[in-house]
Amino acid sequence: MSEELLRIEDLHVAFSTRRGMVEAVRGVSLNVGAGEMLGLVGESGSGKSVTGFATTRLLDAAGRVTGGKILFRGQDVTKLRGDDLRHLQGAAMSMIFQNPRAALNPIRAIGLQIADAILTHKKISKDAARAEALELLRAVQIRDPEARMNAYPHELSGGMCQRVMIAIAISCNPALLIADEPTTGLDVTTQKVVMDLLADIAAARGMATILITHDLGLAARYCRRIAVMERGRIVEEASPRTLFSTPQHAYTKRLVAASPTATSRIEDLVTEEERERYSAVVSKPRLEPAHGTPPLLEVRKLVKRFDQGSAAVADFSMTMAGGESVGLVGESGSGKSTTSRMICRLIDPSEGDIVFDGQSIGHVASRDFHRSPLRKNIQMVFQDPNESLNPRFTAFDCIAHPLMRLDGMRAGDALRKRVEECADRVGLPLDLLPRFPHQLSGGQKARVGIARAIACRPRLLVLDEPTAALDVSVQAVVLQLLDRLRRENDIALLFVSHDLNVVRMLCDRTIVLRNGGIVEQGDSRALFDNPKTDYTRKLVEAIPHIETGEVLAAAL
Amino acid sequence: MMRAGRRLLSSLPALFGVLVFTFLLMRVLPGDPAVFFASGPNAGKEEIELIRKQMGLNKSVPEQLVYYLSDIGHGNLGRSMMTGQPVLKDLRERLPASLELTFTALLIALIAAVPLGVMAALRPGSVVDHGVRLFCALGVCVPTFVSGLLLIYVFYYLLGLAPDPTGRIDVFTSLPPQRTGFLSIDFLLAGDFEGWWAACKQLILPAVSMALFVIAPLARITRASMLVSLGSDFVRTARSVGLSWRKVVVTYALRNAILPVITIAGIVFSTMLGANVLVEKVFSWPGVASYALDALLSSDYAPVQGFVLLMASLFVLVNLVVDICYGIADPRVSIE
Structure with missing residues (x-):
């Protein structure tokens, strides 16, 4: 390995909370060589970001390094004060953050923000700093950089903002760059472009990089070495190949299994008790619908125009049979969420018709659809399990609410039985029912959201990125749950997602959307293995694949 | 500019509503102006009827x-x-006095409140934070006329630093040629620094007692939005590249935090304009509010209605100015 740049020895970080001190990092040891790219992988709460913040000395006021050393070029970072610290930050090491738009000052032109960083560490004139900022914008491949100098963050896309963030981070040629989930929340194609750019810049400038991510596939694609963190400790450190072919630690095994790959099936994802119940269902053959059954859902030439300008969705048509699962994929702005909301009758289409089970529902105003008897047949699961549950409702209330509103049930034993039955179907322990959302974990909240959606026994479930906010191991369980529910109860699933791996596993058919129009559709497996249009091919290629042992061996 | 014009137009119905409402309110209030303005308490019925006819009240x-x-x-x-x-003439003579007082008070309040709020936000939970909270609470709890009287007692009666609280200027100073109506500015324009100092001395106590009352909301909102701002991702970014403390706090955090303060300052200014009647009374300040109060007590319809119309128009104007300021301070707004 090349010369050592950063060595973390037995780092402990604790946060003081209302319930006393909580240890977020408990004894992490790491080292990073100059110019190396290290992947730091773990699920939420594993302490990976805290490790990064401790290294750059950006911990919140509540967080404190309680033990261990962080040696950067032999100097203990945790002991630096005042000006020494400021010379370190930005000039020697810098950081890129998740959610690039929030990470930039919303009311300061981006050119000025880059110049601010330059002027902090170099004694040059404002004009020279501006010229350098322009050069940096060029380096991060922003189109028309002269004009963009005066742009504000809200005028740029998420990917553009992240490029600006990279420009700020590399402005003073730091030796170490810590990228904390740099592409989470970006479209899959943008993600690839930004990561490629980051890797190129790091290589060209000889910067060492720590890539903090929850996405094993991403880390495997860009890093030579990956450290896996769980609950504040590093449980395994190895090359991507060893990690995937022969994971040593139980947690790594689970994580590797849960990460969807190009070939994985839903049943492969989980190694837990869920599996038994699941395999019992999978083994049962599906009932083929009798010939000539009318489709459950038929969408004809749907168009949605917002106030002015071009159509957000143009000429969208599709059909779905009962119990079928269809994936709707596309990048942000492709109109997939708009389409799903029109089908759910949460917003009104401008043109076109939606026929559900032989009844036209496209012309029922979305405001009145809650009174329609079909409301309970079409239910929705939302993206963010935190935001989509009423914080003042217990899990029980959340599931009971649609039963009372749509099925007209009254509080009592019958309602309790139905709620408990729903909870059981989604695998939610019954003793969690009296809890409020903030007392539940992300996976448990997702289950409550699904239980609420299936409470009235809908025939069509529309899922808008239901697993985007979840950790991979939780995502695996939720996906299995959805597939099981579909098979058990013959619920049709319309699955809106940008995660192609997930769609490939869960959906029989896939529709690819771009700019509000259908680019390609067909059988999922065929579509992904053999994309017909360039756009789909680009999407498929952008997925960070976890290369299996054979592929790597072939490449070597 | 187009937007400003449209905003003004859209506020016309509201102004009309205010007009009609105050008109009706004045008619509902007890008291007969004709009786009030008759020659004396024993004026005859015919005389009152005559006045009533003259005034159009029949x-x-x-x-x-x-x-x-x-x-x-x-x-x-x-x-x-x-x-x-x-x-109209009365209001035109008195409005500058009120405006000068209110503007000065608002300026003093902002100059005091923003640093206080920032200091409290930088060390939440510290002695400074609690000190600011206590000061704000006191400022709100003590009614303006009490704090005004206290100030007079201390600075005029005990220390003798302030001039006697009787209006905008003492009788011996010759008035400058009227240009803006704001005495402190008119004196400066006339080059009369002695007069300017005299006017300022008269202004400072009433302005401070008004400012004390509004420092609290301004400081509290500054503290709250500064806390949000300091905890935001972009301040973390600024720290991550090692920007100086000053730059992080002032350029990054405060400039963002000041946006809600602008909105609150607009509201505070509008309420101050109407509510400064107590201060005007205590300091014998010849402003519009005390004028309107006198008129109200003597059932003099026209000045009260004129005053309310003036206040409503000022309110519309202040809101427009706030919107424009906001548009300048926040690039995200002007785009929409």
């Missing part, structure tokens, strides 16, 4: 309203029975 209320509205349309706010002058 007509029905809707008729009176139509006359009133057409007068307003001609820019005629009526005549005050108290001063015998047209209301």
Whole structure:
């Protein structure tokens, strides 16, 4: 390995909370060589970001390094004060953050923000700093950089903002760059472009990089070495190949299994008790619908125009049979969420018709659809399990609410039985029912959201990125749950997602959307293995694949 | 510019509503102006009837309203029975005094409140934070006339630093040529620094006692939005590249935090304009609010209605200015 740049020895970080001190990092040891790219992988709460913040000395006021050393070029970072610290930050090491738009000052032109960083560490004139900022914008491949100098963050896309963030981070040629989930929340194609750019810049400038991510596939694609963190400790450190072919630690095994790959099936994802119940269902053959059954859902030439300008969705048509699962994929702005909301009758289409089970529902105003008897047949699961549950409702209330509103049930034993039955179907322990959302974990909240959606026994479930906010191991369980529910109860699933791996596993058919129009559709497996249009091919290629042992061996 | 014009137009219905409402309110209030303005307590019935006829009070209320509205349309706010002058002229003479007082008070309040709020936000939970909270609580709890009297007692009676609290200027100073109506500015324009100092000395106590009352909301909102700002991702970014403490706090955090303060300052200014009647009374300040109060007590319809119309128009204007300031301070707004 090349010369050592950063060595973390037995780092402990604790946060003081209302319930006393909580240890977020408990004894992490790491080292990073100059110019190396290290992947730091773990699920939420594993302490990976805290490790990064401790290294750059950006911990919140509540967080404190309680033990261990962080040696950067032999100097203990945790002991630096005042000006020494400021010379370190930005000039020697810098950081890129998740959610690039929030990470930039919303009311300061981006050119000025880059110049601010330059002027902090170099004694040059404002004009020279501006010229350098322009050069940096060029380096991060922003189109028309002269004009963009005066742009504000809200005028740029998420990917553009992240490029600006990279420009700020590399402005003073730091030796170490810590990228904390740099592409989470970006479209899959943008993600690839930004990561490629980051890797190129790091290589060209000889910067060492720590890539903090929850996405094993991403880390495997860009890093030579990956450290896996769980609950504040590093449980395994190895090359991507060893990690995937022969994971040593139980947690790594689970994580590797849960990460969807190009070939994985839903049943492969989980190694837990869920599996038994699941395999019992999978083994049962599906009932083929009798010939000539009318489709459950038929969408004809749907168009949605917002106030002015071009159509957000143009000429969208599709059909779905009962119990079928269809994936709707596309990048942000492709109109997939708009389409799903029109089908759910949460917003009104401008043109076109939606026929559900032989009844036209496209012309029922979305405001009145809650009174329609079909409301309970079409239910929705939302993206963010935190935001989509009423914080003042217990899990029980959340599931009971649609039963009372749509099925007209009254509080009592019958309602309790139905709620408990729903909870059981989604695998939610019954003793969690009296809890409020903030007392539940992300996976448990997702289950409550699904239980609420299936409470009235809908025939069509529309899922808008239901697993985007979840950790991979939780995502695996939720996906299995959805597939099981579909098979058990013959619920049709319309699955809106940008995660192609997930769609490939869960959906029989896939529709690819771009700019509000259908680019390609067909059988999922065929579509992904053999994309017909360039756009789909680009999407498929952008997925960070976890290369299996054979592929790597072939490449070597 | 187009947007500003449209905003002004869209506020016309509200102004009209205010007009009609105050007109009706004045008619509902007890008290007969004709009795009040008759020659004396033992004026005869005929005399009162005559005055009533002169004032047009014998007509029905809707008729009176139509006359009133057409007068307003001609820019005629009526005549005050108290001063015998047209209301418009009275208001024009007194408004600068009120505005000067309110502007100065707001300026003092902002200069005090923003640093206080920032200091409290930088060390939440510290002694400084609690000190600021206590000061703000005191400022709100003590009514303005009490704090005004206290200030007079300390600075005029005990220390003798302030001049006697009788109006905008002492009788011996010659007035500068009227340009803006703001004495402190007129003196400066005339090059009369002695007069300027005299005017400022008269202004400072009433302005401070008004400012004390509004420091609390301004400091609290500054503290709250500064806390949000300091905890935001972009401040973390600024720290991550090692920007100086000053730059992080002032350029990054404070400039973002000041946006809600602008909104609150607009609201505070509007309420101050109407609410400074107590201060005007305590300091014998010849402003519009004390004028309107006197008129109200003597059932003098025209000045009260004129005053309310003026306040409503100022309110619309202040809101417009706030919106424009906001548009300048926040690039995200002007785009939409």
